[in-house]
Amino acid sequence: MDRTLKQRALLLTLWLVALAILGVWIQRTLTIGTDLRLFMPQASNAEERFLLQEIGESPGSRLLLLAVRGDEPTRLAQLSIELASALDEHNRQQPAAFTLVANGDTDRDSIPERLLPYRYLLTDAATRGAFDAKALRETLTERLRDLTSPAAGAIEQWVARDPTLETLQLAEAWLPAQEPQRLHGVWFDATGRTAMLVAETAAAAFDPPRQAAAIATLERTFEQIRGNSTASLTVSGPGAFAVLMQRRVSGEASSRGLLASMGIALLLLLAYRDWRVVLVGLLPLLSAALVGLATVTAAFGTVHGITLAFGFTLLGMAQDYPIHLFSHRRPGEAATATARRIWRPMITGVASTCIAYLAFLVAGVTGLAQLAWFTVAGLLTAGFTTRYLLPRLLPADAHDRSAQGGFARLAQWLHGLPRPVWPAVILVLVSVGAVATSRTPLWENDLSKLTPVPAELLREDTALRRELGAPDVRYLLVIHGSSAPAVLAATERQTAILESLLRDQVIAGFDNATRYLPSRAVQLARRDALPDAATLQAALANATGELPFARDAFQSFEADIAAARQLLPLTIADLAGTPLELRVGGMLFERESRWVGVTTFNQVRDPAALIGAFAGAGEDIAVIDMKRASETLVARQRGHIIKSLGIASLLLMLVIAFTLRSTSRAWRVLTPMLVTTLVTVAVLQVAGISLGLFHLVALALAAGLGLDYALFFEHTSTDASDQRRTLHAVLLCVASTWLVFVLLASSSVPVLRSIGVTVAVGVACNFLLALLISRRRGSPLNTTR
């Protein structure tokens, strides 16, 4: 006795040490990824690759919309101006968090000093004849008047340097194509009670940590300038949502995880009345989690946060294995003997669940593959530790808790109930009817619904976007070329078509890199049209006429023109380190050694006309319908997953038929699971939920759990006490799983909620059907143990 106690202590120590070593290794090696695209399908062609990249990185998706409200409009306008300049200041001091901050205020500097002479290559001043004597005379008369204005002091040096006001023209040209109304000099919404700004982040939308940093900067800066104002700042946009969802998911997942853990611990204590058993019973689950993590770490290096959160939820079913071991133990039976006795249904369950998850391994979605590795490795670990290690840690004496008063009576009552098959038939019929007549689309095709954002936030975002005239993210004109200048030139050649589309009201506006960076040819034409020093001096002398300008008043203007005549056309490389770099970089970039130019549109009113206008433009020019392309991608991917799941199901049935060596027994085991899957899909449909990737995973989880219940019910001998013990085990498994997923179903995060509902419904239905169908019809109940 003493020796076995020592052996148990040694085994426990070794086990814990092994887990600790694994834990330390994981802690040192594992990095947690946050790019949600890990959960998106893999692209199979250039268009899909472009699409996936754009989803998180297009200028539209990186745009945060800021609303300042809750004070007098004049005060709000002032806050808007102060916030914008404080953010500019912040951008200058640190690696720029924002590639663009705009609030409708036209005064804000947007051209760096170094690039000032380039203005004569960027605007059409020279080619529109702004430097002819006649045009200059009109211009200079206006400037003379400007010098008498109250702002003369501030503008004098600009009158001297830039009399034709090209900098102002550039600043205005670079404002968004469509604008909300301006009150007190800045953007306001239609009601005039909310000041609006946009901030384009340098970080991709699907980079929650950097998005969170950018949003924190916004909030902190706003607090600093707010003073005693009652105004508040609201931030909206894909990046803000990503941050919000991540906070909510991790917050709710961990608070619910804690509640569920406490609930399960309490349940197990109530069931077994022995805290040592409960504690030791956690070891397989702990081992499963660590081995699963280690496997994913070794295979992928980084693990996505969602894999972790979701994987632990899936792995919760590993807790069922120790429950089976504890509950199935006959009085006086050695734990190792119990483990050997229940091994067959248990390993069949583990194997079938693993087969189901392997379908996700080949699905071509990295996040799902991680999830599959994690779960398969974890479940195998939990199964084998429950079989070979856990029994050796258990005390020799065992109590049959299922024989105690209340539970025994419950078991007896259940045993006496009739077991009709017709409810299953009715369930099948009702479910098929519900799915067939439901108006909810069966499948979710929207890639962006991956982590669905609460509807009210989306509505506000849509409203803000409409006010700000932010680009429509659905249609893009994409132009490929061998170099940046080639793409710019090709983009410029489309200007005539774009402008005719604008005239015909097919679109309300468009934007591309040529707005900031005209093509080489255009810049050269403008440069060559600039007057030489003598010509300009003559024109100036002529224009000045009787105007009281001093002879050398426009020296800095002449110097800039002379400098501009020597310039090479501005290239995207020259923009490095300026606010324009990232702005233009979002619309003109190199990808896989080719250059890509993107034209965005405002309010596409006639998509067919837009697509048709560029139909014959050549193979390097195409209008991409991001929505359709993404739906095709999702549908194709899902088809692939469903096919894999289908093959996995067949394989799984074969395994079960082979293990049970009887078709009728196999059907008794499989029917509850198959009917339940159908019922769950019907429930989701009736609730208005379309199926996405996570629902498929949740359905697979519920099916795996149901299979376990059925296998154990089916496996148990006809002995009444064995049957009672099985009922005890399965009921405990059902109760603990239910607790987890009912809590999840109460989440405010839609994706967690629908997973919770899926599994909770699945588990309940599986259990009831397994009671009806899978349980052996035993001998009349006797009270022997």
Next chain:
Amino acid sequence: MAISTPPSIAADAVDSATLVARLARPLPAATPFQELRFSTMLTEPVVVRGVLEIAVNGQLLRRVAQPFVETTTINRNRVLIDRDGKQRQFSLQRAPELEALLAAFRALVGGDSAGLEAGFNVRLEGDDRGWRLSLTPRNPRLARRIKSILVTGAAAEPHCLTLADAGRSASVLLLGTLATRELPQRVTRDSLDAICAGS
């Protein structure tokens, strides 16, 4: 709506607080002006004439009538310039010269000596027959751009408001009776100083 002249004060030396208090005008107030802009860019000053109005809520309107028509509205921190139907606007912070001038002007019209002292170092010379109030901005941002604002006048009547910027440009605002005075053909800063001093 002409600015009424308060009772004459004793013809001896005054302190700035007393003087500023006497300069106060009831709102709304309106006064004609002519303004001369001297600049290194110009061979001779440009002259504009019009009316300045201050509304009860502090909004300032500068209506230029000659030699062209232009209206400037300054409301809190926004400046709106309307010329030939073309509007341009900017925030006051963008034009420190205007910001300082406006602060001084508002304090004087309001008779707000404490407000004036808060924004400027104030120095007063002369007596009731002729005084010079020089103001230098305390705010370093404004001081970088503005050398001084010089207000000259007699009794409770300001005559000229001269803003000299950090360079060699300046604008001179002629108020009250000087607003309609014919100026000599080739007016210079010196000849104008003499006019402002009351000669």
